[in-house]
Amino acid sequence: MTFAESFVVDVDGLDALVQVLIQRGYETKGPTVHDGAVVPGPITGVREFPRGVRDEQAPGRYRLGKGDERLFAWAVGPGSWKADFFPANQVEWRAHTSEGALSFAEVGTASTPLAIIGARPCELAAIEVFDRVLGEGAHPDPRYVTRRDTCFMVVVECAVPAGTCFCSSMGTGPDVKSGFDIALSELSDADGHRFLARAGSSHGADVLAAIPHALASELDLRARLESLEHAEASMGRHLETEGLAELLARNIEHPRWSDVAERCLSCANCTMVCPTCFCSDVLDISELSGALERRRVWSSCFDLDHSYLHGGAVRSSTSSRYRQWMTHKLSTWWDQFDTSGCVGCGRCVTWCPVSIDITEEVEAIVRTDGAARVTVPTSRSDS
Amino acid sequence: MVTSEHSVASKDVPSPGAGPLTPLTHRVVRRVQETSDVATLFLEPLVGDRLVFRPGQFNMLSAFGVGEVAISVSSAPGEGGPLRHTVRDVGAVSHALVRCEVGDVIGVRGPFGTDWQVTSDVEGGTSDTRDVVVVAGGIGLAPLRGALYEFVAAARGGGRVFILVGGRNPDQIIFHDDLAAWERDGATVMLSVDQSTPQWRGRVGLVTTMLGDAGFDPRNSRALLCGPEIMMRFTARALVDMGVDPAAILVSLERNMQCGIGWCGHCQLGPLIICRDGPVVPYGGVVERLLAERER
Numbered sequence: 285m286t287f288a289e290s291f292v293v294d295v296d297g298l299d300a301l302v303q304v305l306i307q308r309g310y311e312t313k314g315p316t317v318h319d320g321a322v323v324p325g326p327i328t329g330v331r332e333f334p335r336g337v338r339d340e341q342a343p344g345r346y347r348l349g350k351g352d353e354r355l356f357a358w359a360v361g362p363g364s365w366k367a368d369f370f371p372a373n374q375v376e377w378r379a380h381t382s383e384g385a386l387s388f389a390e391v392g393t394a395s396t397p398l399a400i401i402g403a404r405p406c407e408l409a410a411i412e413v414f415d416r417v418l419g420e421g422a423h424p425d426p427r428y429v430t431r432r433d434t435c436f437m438v439v440v441e442c443a444v445p446a447g448t449c450f451c452s453s454m455g456t457g458p459d460v461k462s463g464f465d466i467a468l469s470e471l472s473d474a475d476g477h478r479f480l481a482r483a484g485s486s487h488g489a490d491v492l493a494a495i496p497h498a499l500a501s502e503l504d505l506r507a508r509l510e511s512l513e514h515a516e517a518s519m520g521r522h523l524e525t526e527g528l529a530e531l532l533a534r535n536i537e538h539p540r541w542s543d544v545a546e547r548c549l550s551c552a553n554c555t556m557v558c559p560t561c562f563c564s565d566v567l568d569i570s571e572l573s574g575a576l577e578r579r580r581v582w583s584s585c586f587d588l589d590h591s592y593l594h595g596g597a598v599r600s601s602t603s604s605r606y607r608q609w610m611t612h613k614l615s616t617w618w619d620q621f622d623t624s625g626c627v628g629c630g631r632c633v634t635w636c637p638v639s640i641d642i643t644e645e646v647e648a649i650v651r652t653d654g655a656a657r658v659t660v661p662t663s664r665s666d667s
Numbered sequence: 668m669v670t671s672e673h674s675v676a677s678k679d680v681p682s683p684g685a686g687p688l689t690p691l692t693h694r695v696v697r698r699v700q701e702t703s704d705v706a707t708l709f710l711e712p713l714v715g716d717r718l719v720f721r722p723g724q725f726n727m728l729s730a731f732g733v734g735e736v737a738i739s740v741s742s743a744p745g746e747g748g749p750l751r752h753t754v755r756d757v758g759a760v761s762h763a764l765v766r767c768e769v770g771d772v773i774g775v776r777g778p779f780g781t782d783w784q785v786t787s788d789v790e791g792g793t794s795d796t797r798d799v800v801v802v803a804g805g806i807g808l809a810p811l812r813g814a815l816y817e818f819v820a821a822a823r824g825g826g827r828v829f830i831l832v833g834g835r836n837p838d839q840i841i842f843h844d845d846l847a848a849w850e851r852d853g854a855t856v857m858l859s860v861d862q863s864t865p866q867w868r869g870r871v872g873l874v875t876t877m878l879g880d881a882g883f884d885p886r887n888s889r890a891l892l893c894g895p896e897i898m899m900r901f902t903a904r905a906l907v908d909m910g911v912d913p914a915a916i917l918v919s920l921e922r923n924m925q926c927g928i929g930w931c932g933h934c935q936l937g938p939l940i941i942c943r944d945g946p947v948v949p950y951g952g953v954v955e956r957l958l959a960e961r962e963r
């Protein structure tokens with residue numbers, strides 16, 4: 285078995301894949317339907333995947349409906365895999381004081397490695413963005429690195445993008461080229477319901493060899509390409525990335541920031557569903573018993589506290605906070621991590637309660653590049 | 668606050684493989700009240716060696732049970748002795764730190780961030796013959812103290828050091844003994860306050876008003892600025908107007924910092940992650956633009 289070869293695996297074969305990963309000691313997780321949405325959850329067999337589910341997504345709108353026999357005929361839901369590598373609330377250490385002395389206890393990482401079966405290409409791309417933030421540099425997060433290094437990744441390419449998807453603009457989908465252990469494409473046509481499978485690592489090849497599979501035919505390969513072409517053509521959104529980082533950097537005083545602030549609730553939904561948003565609060569919590577713990581909890585640049593310095597918040601207006609979020613995603617992320625902070629998953633568009641659409645906000649600035657905000661002199665004028 | 672009169676035995680040591688957010692316990696061995704709301708804490712590690720740092724870098728200080736804040740180191744690598752941090756009481760954590768007493772145990776993580784770039788000059792002799800202009804506002808002198816210690820020592824071989832300190836009022840000026848010692852050692856020291864008191868015999872006005880009288884050669888100077896952002900912005904502009912190369916001006920930036928190691932995202936300023944790319948950054952180029960942009 286070589287990495288270049290593609291194989292055909294049927295639905296029972298996919299179930300066998302889950303079983304093999306369980307037998308090999310992985311905690312197996314994948315997309316599941318929960319509370320009316322497709323979200324990451326525990327997977328013990330193929331029956332837990334969202335079979336026959338379709339999603340309908342638009343700015344501020346997400347609904348599940350009935351689909352066909354396919355298991356992966358939907359786009360991403362509100363939950364992303366970042367929570368499995370970067371938990372929303374994690375204890376860093378615990379300490380106890382007794383008689384004035386302080387003893388620390390480190391909090392380790394669960395020893396069970398994680399297997400993700402059914403991440404979408406944009407989600408893998410988001411994890412790879414996270415790798416640059418928490419996995420590299422002078423101070424890698426050891427628990428992130430452990431979780432990530434031991435993870436087995438099965439990516440399922442996208443056939444049915446949502447109305448808010450724009451991964452093809454960001455170069456993160458609907459196909460996947462690298463970074464996976466096994467890549468699957470779900471096919472459902474006259475030749476039946478089946479998966480085209482490729483190994484992306486020796487570990488993946490080993491697992492693939494352990495489940496029922498057959499060599500893919502030319503027809504199977506062509507069916508995959510047609511499915512991807514169809515997916516690319518049915519992206520609900522588009523974002524022009526050429527010159528985008530520079531465009532935003534030179535439009536810091538654009539009137540659109542005030543315009544979007546009239547609509548934005550500063551609710552932080554976009555940052556919570558975003559698969560690359562990495563901000564956290566470091567909190568020390570003490571109990572009357574003398575126990576102390578330090579936690580790292582997801583936070584958002586839309587919170588007023590996020591930029592708090594003695595004397596007040598640096599970014600006190602909604603306009604400055606929206607600008608921080610969007611220019612960070614699309615412009616300064618490049619300066620900081622040499623990649624875009626946006627993977628085009630569309631979650632921020634779908635889950636915005638007031639339907640703010642990042643692609644539309646960019647388009648508005650493109651149309652009026654260079655416009656300047658009218659500034660009203662204030663008593664805090666510093667000249 | 669942990670008062671540890673009791674012997675703090677080896678159980679204080681974080682377990683092997685302690686995570687990057689786990690502090691090293693330090694004991695306050697001396698405390699100096701600098702002004703009404705500023706104190707310097709002298710710290711010794713309970714276990715292990717003193718932290719090695721470069722002037723301008725910062726540590727995350729934990730007041731156990733309250734929280735953790737970023738505080739620049741105010742000692743000089745060359746003077747030996749305990750690690751110093753000069754803290755102003757501006758919030759819950761800094762309040763707890765300022766109120767520490769000798770014997771208390773606090774946490775230290777670091778050092779983190781960039782420095783004032785003095786060590787190469789000092790170690791390589793005085794190859795850099797430019798005038799050194801240090802402009803500090805209030806407690807902004809604290810992160811500069813280590814650099815000044817080194818610069819003044821190096822200047823004995825012939826360079827010139829100009830120390831311009833501003834404060835809102837005379838009570839806000841710290842390190843009087845150090846300023847006197849640096850003046851004795853040949854540095855030009857000038858002080859100015861925004862609001863004087865009857866006892867004040869020095870200058871009154873913003874720090875920028877001293878620049879023209881100081882006597883440094885703008886075309887052959889490097890400048891180190893630390894203080895309120897608005898003070899650094901106007902000082903940097905004034906220096907550039909006098910002919911100082913914007914790339915030869917260093918400023919020390921401050922934002923909310925919760926991790927010190929680039930994880931938490933709070934200290935972003937445009938393209939900069941200040942704990943990682945700063946706090947000390949050259950003024951010329953991107954920082955000049957960032958400081959001119961309205962963030963609010």
